[in-house]
Amino acid sequence: MSAVPYSLKSYNTFQIEHSCGQLIHAKTKDELISACLELYLSDEPFLVLGGGSNIVLTDDYLGSVVHIETKGIEFTEDDEYHYLSVAAGENWPQLVERTLSMSIAGLENLALIPGTVGAAPIQNIGAYGVELMQLCDWVEYLDLRTGDLKRLNAHECLFKYRDSIFKGDLLTCAVITEVGLKLSKQWQPVISYGPLRAFKEASVTAKQIYECICNMRNTKLPNPDVLGNAGSFFKNPIVSRAVFDSLVENHPGIVGFTVDDDSIKLAAGWLIDRAGLKGLKVGDAAVHEQQALVLVNMGQATGKDVTQLARKVIKAVAGRYGIELEAEPRIIGANGEKGLADD
Template identity: 90%
Template sequence: MSAVPYSLKSYNTFQIDHSCAELIHAESKAKLISTCLELYRGDQDFLVLGGGSNIVLTEDYLGTVVHVETKGVEFSEDDEYHYLSVAAGENWHELVVTTLSMSISGLENLALIPGTVGAAPIQNIGAYGVELMQLCDWVEYLDLRTGGLKRLTAQECLFKYRDSIFKGDLLTCAVITGVGLKLSKQWQPVISYGPLRAFEKGSVTAKQIFDCICNMRNTKLPNPDVLGNAGSFFKNPIVSRAVFDSLVENHPGIVGYPMDDDSIKLAAGWLIDRAGLKCLKVGDAAVHEQQALVLVNMGQARGKDVTQLARQVIRAVAGRYGIELEAEPRIIGANGERELADD
């Protein structure tokens, strides 16, 4: 292994300037498989990285980073559905744009979510009323223990809010190689969030929803190419109806969205904003002035600045509302993933 460190600044959307001991570009599925198996069987530390939009690097990584750059989208259809078979290294937003250009609807609510297709199932990406689990047909992964490829159905992926089997039982032994999507030809628009409510269900088009969401995201969320960030840093906490009713009594105006099981999803950005934390800074890491759910790199932030800031936000929200926020991004230290509280 080379002793020359490789900068990872351009491989993470926080633009944090840490390095790794070795960087391997996996441009093909065969190379991705052979590289990961060689490292795994050699008992070497390695990190599989897609778009780098869901990580915070807190130290130089002492192992090998395998950058997934596989490409390819295959389309098929029957009378009821469009089927997509997508390589893990494909850019998610570009996939959304491609489907719309082919008059295939269903992905428009997930526009401008950063990252790659292979990363999408891991935390069951979602936005504006749509989650990947509703559109996923299957996920193919390399089982590092056996060296073989396996395919799970959407049900077998154990999807939940920002969660899946790939963050649980398969956390250390799976490398996603491809994702299958199943999009109904009987498209039904999802317009239950924010400005989307202004549309008429019977006349709105997928392109109008796409344009509206892109405009919202570009207005509310900082461009990571300009201001480093990992998108929404905290999960929206889910509480019982009873807890929500109690919060409403003490904090009128608190924002919550009913879930199918009668629980309530709270707006974490509202909690952070109303706790007076907008623009809070640690070093060059800050709570974004326009969207409190986003932590940003103002220029020269270290990963440890970001994690310290995140812990301050969590403590402040817990102290004010009794609600414990959870971070979405993975925290990566010198030897791999670690807990936010341990950094």
């Protein structure tokens, strides 16, 4: 079969060279709705892409790709909250920067998370003690089955750690079009992680937190424009306190954070690092030398290099700690999404 014509290299942050049969640029909500409904009703395979920061392409995609490029942010407020209504195609890091420039605090811990606003609810993005579910007011989506625009409040989104209804019951029938955020005017800093602990709650500003996190990310995480990657490749596994206590006995220094009375979130990067996997390579894919949680494209990596490397990391960590890591990015093959083990 001859190669399909539209390159997707610049539409995925891993910079993997694969193509698709048709590439549609949806610049308005109406264009997005029209394109997705037409493709859905035609039974033609199609993939909706935002920033491409959470995917691994393993083959040329044999269907159409709809690239969300919608823009628009509306700000309103009352005595207690700032309310933001944000188009799905808006850039998330730029949104965080813009809110702070307007003296609206609340998003600073989520600085520099790559991707678009529409992708943020799908996996309930989070970092440094804050998750989107704490800030989300509602999510508007196109129901492909009916052609209607529907809105779910945060509770109805069924948010969990890196999970939501959009990865479950609505996986194949919803296209997020807009996201509502609700940011309290009674701002409370979240400074419980890493270098943020050095700040004093009574005096720290949202801008200081933002600048600290930007500095940490720029220091530890590779720039995808220079070294292709999808950010943190593995979820931080959550285990029971009994399992954590057992791990501490056998692996002193293991890093964990309390989730609730009986749940501990392990630092996946620590597990990978201490398993001696930094620098491990398959083809041109490698575990990053400075941040073990990140898999990188050293230049000419294929999607299959990345998935094979991920499986090696998962196997090694399971063998050493008895902990099964789970990949964050979606694995996209010729006919759509598939499991990491299916490649």
